[in-house]
Amino acid sequence: MKNTPWLVIGAGAIGLFWACKLEKLGNKVHLVYRSESPGKKITLESLTDEEGQQQVCTTKHKIKSFTAEELTDQYDKVLICTKSFDLKNAFTQVEAHITNDADIACLCNGIGAQEELQNKLLETQTLWAGTTSEGVLKIEANHIKHTGLGDTYFGQWRPTTPAKDFPLEGMTVTNIHQRMIEKLAVNAVINPITAIFNIHNGDILNDEYKPLIDATLSELSSVFTHPKFSYLQESQHLTRDNLKNRVNTIAQLTRLNRSSMHEDIRLQRQTENNFISGFLLDNSPIELPVQRLLFDGVAHAEQREEVRKKLLSLS
Template structure:
């Protein structure tokens, strides 16, 4: 199966990064872009080595890039690196080129889009939901910076018996729903706060944001420990202290990075707000006033300045 190419859909920072990673692992890679053609070579600039130490290295990766309408081959391994709201439609655009028994993986923020994609697959296609904490910035259409080391995991969205293994060794987990809730919790803090205040990820650790961050973590822990939360079985361990450690670690590891939501607002693009704060607001059995403020601050630009004041007044 390794001889068949991976089809990577999405030429954003994560899509370009994984196209390069797969090429390094010895796979052929075909990359589908939508608006910006990255060309035939992608530049990957790494600011850290595998030990996490600062060490700038630059590598070039030869990747075949095409628009969805230009595809002619058939693929049994697909990795979708799109925004949550684009996930299903991005797959449908290439579905005729995907085999009936394909492994289809996705890396997107939030929860909700995965179920929409699962419903669009055929019976024998396997959906692998993924999470990643890699820090990557897109500098140009064909140039990315790897700003922070992280982990990436994939698990079957609908577990099978016997359990299957992901096509890449070492990335398979059986508790992907738990890991997605853990990632959602981090995203529900870092993404909206950095977007609303236009700051880098590491800046949320500054003193001025500590009361807001701590209050947000406490509120999230109240949801995750509630027995009527829709993912209660996967979230009971997310105490305020556990959440604080996770958020602080990711903020520190990606301190030089700007969150995807920050970039979406800066570039006046649609955000994944509905799949992060929106998911929590729609699925929480209790009121979430801070998440509601964070949701509104992202969704309504005209309210952003007033929302900033309300968030910073939280003690």
């Protein structure tokens, strides 16, 4: 693999984390930010080491940062770490600096934005969709805290024959669509419920939310196992019990965390609602009254109190 710089787009928690991770792996990294410059050094505060032992470790990483307008180089390895709704626009802003044979990877929640980006790329460029369970918190413009170890995988959005390998060793998977559906399923429970009720992830396991969680899981399993669901091949294993185990595990592991959607609503930012609940509502072959309520509760602040009452009355 050529030792050309990686272009990381997005200076949020995940973008800064990956800029540091790539630099730590011996790569040159150029970081594109939009509104707030992280400067020339990024501080990464890790609360766990690579073996998962609790250990405070702070490292400094020299990363060159640019706005999109300041770029002059050409890049053949790109990692876009933006919100789903910004994915296509973020690429468009740097498109003139991407080589015709580039590997372009994205790490964003939900499903839908990847296909929008794929349709913008040249046939000779490869889109890699990624999913990660790393926990990262942004403290300041140039300071992040790694709050929990996780796994990251990338796969070709449109597989080729022969299959290609991702530019980073050990992260290539052939079933990325399945992994993304699995993550979407968990996000479709934890994200909107924690956002609407203003609670931590672990709070969804409290008794008062049990009927709501049960109703949500039953409805989701009906979609994922439905013979007319377009992702059936990747989702048919997501039975109610399977989903319950996945949601309970993530809620326990991240019990003190606030979901990204919770934080977006708290800070009055745009959410990825359209790519999570919205994706399910657009693609489901059956009616989804619970997901509709969850979608509306996130999308419309003025309806949130009424939606809360309806959700808590589910049985």
